[in-house]
Amino acid sequence: MRDTCPDQRLDAPPATDSAGMNVRSTQPQRIITPLLGARTVCQPVSVKAIQHSQTDPLSDELLSWLCDELTEDDAALLVTSLHLRRSAVQIASTRAPHSLSKQAFHILTAWRRGRSFSSPKCPMLAQFLTSAGRPELARELLLREAANYKMEERKARET
Numbered sequence: 001m002r003d004t005c006p007d008q009r010l011d012a013p014p015a016t017d018s019a020g021m022n023v024r025s026t027q028p029q030r031i032i033t034p035l036l037g038a039r040t041v042c043q044p045v046s047v048k049a050i051q052h053s054q055t056d057p058l059s060d061e062l063l064s065w066l067c068d069e070l071t072e073d074d075a076a077l078l079v080t081s082l083h084l085r086r087s088a089v090q091i092a093s094t095r096a097p098h099s100l101s102k103q104a105f106h107i108l109t110a111w112r113r114g115r116s117f118s119s120p121k122c123p124m125l126a127q128f129l130t131s132a133g134r135p136e137l138a139r140e141l142l143l144r145e146a147a148n149y150k151m152e153e154r155k156a157r158e159t
Helices: 060-069 070-084 086-096 100-114 121-131 135-157
Strands: 024-034 037-046
Touching: 037 086, 060 100, 060 135, 070 100, 070 121, 086 100, 100 121
Parallel strands: none
Antiparallel strands: 024 037
């Protein structure tokens, strides 16, 4: 059995890009398992640099607008299609017990936090709105998101 990884020596530094961040490397690690004993295994380690210069397309303003447009029945159908945990919905209802739009806002922000940074949130939310019976809101959401994106591009070009 081999104790080192074929593509990297134990004393070699990890591969870095021009910014000094690890790009892709294989780091040997010593793992102790009850059945197999101690072994050195190679596990790939990758670091992805994400640019946060672009704002999230599903902004708080867009979610706030959407929550103001939802009725109680629409919000209930939307919550069931979002596949959130019951505890997230309960937390949202305790945060704003007397305001349906604030409850919906907390629920949608919890849903947004649960999605990965790279996943397309607006089209996904538009699909949920369509399945909840509000295709006109889904269309308006996508149009507003596109307008926000164009405005952000203009601001980025000007600076």
